[in-house]
Amino acid sequence: MLLYEHPLSSYAQKVKIALREKGVPFEAELPESFGTGRTDGPFAAANPRAEVPVLVDGEVAIFESTVILEYVEERWPEPPLLPRDPAARAFARMTEEVCDTQYEAVNWGFGEILWFRRATGALADHLRGQAAAQTRVLQDWLARRLGDAPWFGGAGFGWADAAVAPLLNRSVHYGLGPPPGSPLALWHARLRERPSVAATFAEFDAAAERMAQAADLYTTGGRRREYRDHRLEWMVKSGGVEVVLAGLRDGNIRFPWPDAD
Missing domain, CATH: 1.20.1050.10 (Glutathione S-transferase Yfyf (Class Pi); Chain A, domain 2)
Incomplete structure (x- = not known):
């Protein structure tokens, strides 16, 4: 059982808690290409969005944290996390x-x-x-x-x-x-x-x-933070539209797959 994840990801943490509650052993791996937007390698093959978490169970690869939770609940029903009602x-x-x-x-x-x-x-x-x-x-x-x-x-x-x-x-x-x-x-x-x-x-x-050491990677273009859906909405509605524009100018933010031409 392989879980592509990042320890800071709230979505990955949710899945890890569920797996540990059910006693399911897994290997956690931070993808080497995480944050780059690259579309090559096993991580991107498992999830074209290049987002964590991704659960690989044998030949089955599942992305999107809620879908993973549902799979975990059905694959290992005990102890149940969802109530019956x-x-x-x-x-x-x-x-x-x-x-x-x-x-x-x-x-x-x-x-x-x-x-x-x-x-x-x-x-x-x-x-x-x-x-x-x-x-x-x-x-x-x-x-x-x-x-x-x-x-x-x-x-x-x-x-x-x-x-x-x-x-x-x-x-x-x-x-x-x-x-x-x-x-x-x-x-x-x-x-x-x-x-x-x-x-x-x-x-x-x-x-x-370790975030202080990693932060420069995300502002110099070595890694790019993904501005998507509610995150992008939050930055704009909260008064940070200039942050988004600066990220576009500097090329150190990205948007979700599929990429525009």
């Missing part, structure tokens, strides 16, 4: 959808400023402020969904918890975590005690420490 399943999937789209985009945008220095001065301050404000809105929404339950799925850890975990943890890493002692903060503390999550977060922490 249809309404509870929809609740979990909606929670995941918001995390994969709006929440991931806010975290990604904050990282563009913190790690990749896409903006400085007043613009950087403005974008950080936008990210902080939007993070509070998203965390309030999640707190209401969690309520007084120990887990998003109720009494037991499940699909929604695996989906929320990487996003909220990154906010904590950025200093934008929920208020201490709040139900969401207590959920995060419980979360970190699970072996599946602890191992995944340890890999995130180790990779985050």
